[in-house]
Amino acid sequence: MQPRHRNALGEIAVANEPDRAEDETAHKLMLAGMELFGQYGFKGTTTRMIAEAADSNIGSIAYYFDNKTGLYHAIARHIAQRMRDVFGFNDERPPTEASDRDQALAQLELIVRRMVRQFAQAPEARRWLMLVIREQANPSEAFDILYEETFERVHVHLTRLIAVVMDRSPDEHRVIIEAHTIMGQIVFFLVGRFPLLRRLGLEGEFPPEVVDTVEQVVISHLHALAFTTKG
Amino acid sequence: MQPRHRNALGEIAVANEPDRAEDETAHKLMLAGMELFGQYGFKGTTTRMIAEAADSNIGSIAYYFDNKTGLYHAIARHIAQRMRDVFGFNDERPPTEASDRDQALAQLELIVRRMVRQFAQAPEARRWLMLVIREQANPSEAFDILYEETFERVHVHLTRLIAVVMDRSPDEHRVIIEAHTIMGQIVFFLVGRFPLLRRLGLEGEFPPEVVDTVEQVVISHLHALAFTTKG
DNA sequence: TCATCGTATAATCATTTGATTAAAAATGAA
DNA sequence: TTCATTTTTAATCAAATGATTATACGATGA
Numbered sequence: 001m002q003p004r005h006r007n008a009l010g011e012i013a014v015a016n017e018p019d020r021a022e023d024e025t026a027h028k029l030m031l032a033g034m035e036l037f038g039q040y041g042f043k044g045t046t047t048r049m050i051a052e053a054a055d056s057n058i059g060s061i062a063y064y065f066d067n068k069t070g071l072y073h074a075i076a077r078h079i080a081q082r083m084r085d086v087f088g089f090n091d092e093r094p095p096t097e098a099s100d101r102d103q104a105l106a107q108l109e110l111i112v113r114r115m116v117r118q119f120a121q122a123p124e125a126r127r128w129l130m131l132v133i134r135e136q137a138n139p140s141e142a143f144d145i146l147y148e149e150t151f152e153r154v155h156v157h158l159t160r161l162i163a164v165v166m167d168r169s170p171d172e173h174r175v176i177i178e179a180h181t182i183m184g185q186i187v188f189f190l191v192g193r194f195p196l197l198r199r200l201g202l203e204g205e206f207p208p209e210v211v212d213t214v215e216q217v218v219i220s221h222l223h224a225l226a227f228t229t230k231g
Numbered sequence: 232m233q234p235r236h237r238n239a240l241g242e243i244a245v246a247n248e249p250d251r252a253e254d255e256t257a258h259k260l261m262l263a264g265m266e267l268f269g270q271y272g273f274k275g276t277t278t279r280m281i282a283e284a285a286d287s288n289i290g291s292i293a294y295y296f297d298n299k300t301g302l303y304h305a306i307a308r309h310i311a312q313r314m315r316d317v318f319g320f321n322d323e324r325p326p327t328e329a330s331d332r333d334q335a336l337a338q339l340e341l342i343v344r345r346m347v348r349q350f351a352q353a354p355e356a357r358r359w360l361m362l363v364i365r366e367q368a369n370p371s372e373a374f375d376i377l378y379e380e381t382f383e384r385v386h387v388h389l390t391r392l393i394a395v396v397m398d399r400s401p402d403e404h405r406v407i408i409e410a411h412t413i414m415g416q417i418v419f420f421l422v423g424r425f426p427l428l429r430r431l432g433l434e435g436e437f438p439p440e441v442v443d444t445v446e447q448v449v450i451s452h453l454h455a456l457a458f459t460t461k462g
Numbered sequence: 463t464c465a466t467c468g469t470a471t472a473a474t475c476a477t478t479t480g481a482t483t484a485a486a487a488a489t490g491a492a
Numbered sequence: 493t494t495c496a497t498t499t500t501t502a503a504t505c506a507a508a509t510g511a512t513t514a515t516a517c518g519a520t521g522a
Contacts, residue, residue, distance in 0.1 A: 025499080058501090059502085063499070063500080
């Protein structure tokens with residue numbers, strides 16, 4: 001009755017093992033759910049939609065994840081893990097600290113490039129960003145998962161690097177807000193992609209030169225931080 | 232059977248007249264709908280929720296707006312109008328053009344301050360921003376209303392001013408993307424307000440000094456535009 | 463006072479939805 | 493193969509939902 005790989009906590013082992021075989025039912029449900037929850041939101045996505053997209057059965061959702069909410073949380077955990085993978089925050093050691101301004105800037109540039117490219121090009125990242133945005137704007141229980149396991153780490157890391165660039169303390173509100181603003185620039189590139197495409201007279205996907213320009217814009221803002229006078 | 236104020240196009244006159252008496256049923260439905268659609272999304276909001284919040288009846292939704300979708304579109308039109316009011320884009324004449332860099336910067340600062348304060352403090356603006364964000368990320372028919380009637384005008388105006396500051400053409404992709412990035416910074420201040428509050432060790436509302444800092448951050452990015460070397 | 467018309471309400475309807483169930487199918491060990 | 497266990501499936505259920513309808517209410521004018 002209980003699936004073999006359900007542990008004592010009621011958690012689903014497979015939920016944290018994205019490397020399972022492609023045809024695993026639980027994995028297929030999570031993939032389909034990620035796509036659909038991101039696109040239509042939690043309530044906008046029906047269990048039947050998920051089951052059909054996953055080429056599976058409604059009953060399997062209950063079998064592997066207890067219920068729709070369980071699947072949603074499993075997906076949040078999976079996304080948190082994948083985000084850390086993609087952004088290189090999943091190693092045991094924390095990302096290396098930068099000691100001087102040039103090093104910090106170089107690391108920031110690297111992070112920005114990686115995030116912009118992921119959001120612009122990797123279909124996977126695009127899939128889950130909307131789910132993440134929804135949670136940030138309108139937190140459910142999944143927000144805590146995403147915040148604690150990923151968002152805070154990225155945010156703190158950005159803040160530390162920016163503190164070095166600005167020659168300020170990473171505890172200052174100003175520095176934290178600068179980090180937040182940098183994230184906002186990147187995120188809005190994806191969240192507001194439809195209006196941006198229209199404004200550029202384009203349709204469909206962002207062409208590579210636009211992605212390059214977005215990178216340049218964000219990076220130029222990073223460099224400007226070095227010249228911000230202390231107030 | 233048909234409400235008196237329904238015109239030939241099937242549009243609802245009251246939908247574009249936010250100044251009607253407070254106790255007008257149609258107006259109450261729109262207010263409640265704005266709040267609820269913004270918070271729970273289109274599917275996440277039920278007609279019963281709206282009717283109850285508006286202290287009205289389910290049947291009235293059909294009576295005034297045909298159906299749930301009609302109410303949603305009426306709300307989108309109303310929001311578009313209110314956004315233009317709030318940001319001063321509702322005059323017959325387009326906003327004044329800036330001829331030199333200092334004038335353009337001053338105008339940009341004004342716009343940024345107005346938007347940040349609205350998003351931070353006006354409950355109304357906060358209410359509809361989430362609805363707008365959802366539409367941008369996941370466009371329905373209401374997206375066209377919001378885009379054409381408001382977003383594009385604001386975007387174009389920002390782009391023109393930024394073009395002056397950067398001494399470039401407002402048609403350049405670089406300039407359009409800079410404008411988009413500025414909007415992203417402001418919008419993410421509200422969309423990502425929960426994670427930002429957590430990072431700042433705060434809860435509830437943004438205190439005034441945080442709002443001030445956000446303004447300073449965005450404005451410093453505006454000023455940095457003047458020093459961006461042409462590429 | 464009554465009649466009319468615009469508005470509001472409660473009851474009802476057909477679908478949809480998440481969840482459950484019992485049976486079938488697949489899997490694997492003896 | 494046999495048999496027990498795990499997994500998948502289709503059918504079913506109760507609750508919720510958008511829409512509709514018939515009726516009641518209330519203001520206005522004859």
